[in-house]
Amino acid sequence: MGKGQLFTHEYDAINQLLGIGIPKSVSFLGGVYYWKDNWDMPDVLTSVFDYPEKELTMTYSATLGNSFSRGRRIMGHDATMELGRSMKVTADKNSTQFANQLRNGTFGTSDPILTISPEYEIDAVSGATSTENYYASRGLTDTVINGLQIDTTHLHIKEWIDCIRYGGKPSDNIDKAFEEGITVLMAHKSYVEQRRVEWDSVQRSSNLFC
Template identity: 25%
Template structure:
């Protein structure tokens, strides 16, 4: 798909629209530190009881609760059931959503209920595929938290189950439907940064919580936790509160920093530039500080190669995660192109452009005589090197969401529920989810093998 066709398709299919004008005037009008507002126009309807979408949450942990709170902000949505393997979280579900809510430690009881239209799956990663496939086969619409799969070979079964069921399946990288992503896509397709040559992504953290050392409740024991079910297909080990409440720290249940953080970046990147993803990865890193029994690194650096396609030039991507960043923490996501750079956030996009220096300066001229310097300057002047890249407006332009913006998480659920009601197009279907998860998992594969690994982004297969 060409950039122009991609843009027309995007505008036609989007279920959410932003009040955004063409970016071309901003590229040529030489704005200096200019700020423009982004707005979201929602199409609201009144929903009666018969039009209500009933949801259930499977996995009532941190992300599951945040997902549900975002989902319930959308009109016409009601939560009727929750599932978790720790009884304390079922008590929390009743605190949050009412004593009448149905709770269970067996997700199959959720899928058997006829009054549930859609399920939110926010379990540990190693349960995503099993429950997602079962839910689709049970006739439920599915919102599955990222990463969609823990292993490369699990994705095709989800894709098939969704196709066979005809149900909506949205993958939950919560920033995907943001105003920032939407504007960045428009800017990129309008040529705001020229040809992309590099992506720079980093996430620095400096807290125990940020490094997944989540609190463990005082009543956690083999009676309040169904640990055997939690293990699922993972290797059998003795009861361990750390493994249950801090599962991200273990390869048996999670996907490390790649599955937790890279996958968000790949979702945004692939969406903005309309790409299937990278075809090669090389990763390194190590366990530098949080030596608490975990078997995944807390410092990770991964390099990716993106091949040339109809929508982008070949480029490289650098992903860096540091869970012991003495600087105090922070993050960034920046596309760097031949004509500028674009920094993307959920609520804003900033374009920076500088004049491309094409003529020699005093640094390289110093070794020549004054007479020769004059001749060289005359020669360069005759070449008329004022290309589009060098004549573009310089400076900084920021597009920022208004203060009343409902946020990316809301937008992702708005897209999900609107698609259920209209049988419309979602923004992150299972194929998209597998390409984002697959790209992220390449880092784990390369780290484990201690060598580069290759991936077919079109067929979504490890080579």
């Protein structure tokens, strides 16, 4: 949402990891609170996406009136995973899975129990624009596989070409596009009409177009 339509990319990243699909309902709060220059999209917003069947709620917040870097956090009972240029997992003090390790001092809750932080610097050419810097800071340009740093665009194109050559379906396929498109439309509808929007997973329809 907002200038640049970044939410689709943010949601795609989480949907690729968790496979959460279309939410049962979406509630949106926000408005044009800072950039008062005839915008038709909010510059400050919070959206809540509810998945009762998965016992999960996702919150997406954004502001274009502040430059503080915001990251992605997947918060569970046992640990929290933070994603960006690096990835780290920190145990929760009330964790059931890690209760013994926390009790005997194998690790604590102040430091990550797992960190993946590739040595990476943006080169002076490709990193010259704010867009390049933005995507690099979000962990969207490079990844590490078996200790090797690999460009994610290469992996994306390679998967597509392999599907053409050998058959199969790319991971970012039409089904994912449908899920993410409907989710974004639900959030937009909630904002415009200032109401909660719901999805019927059986009929594969919603009050979206009512």
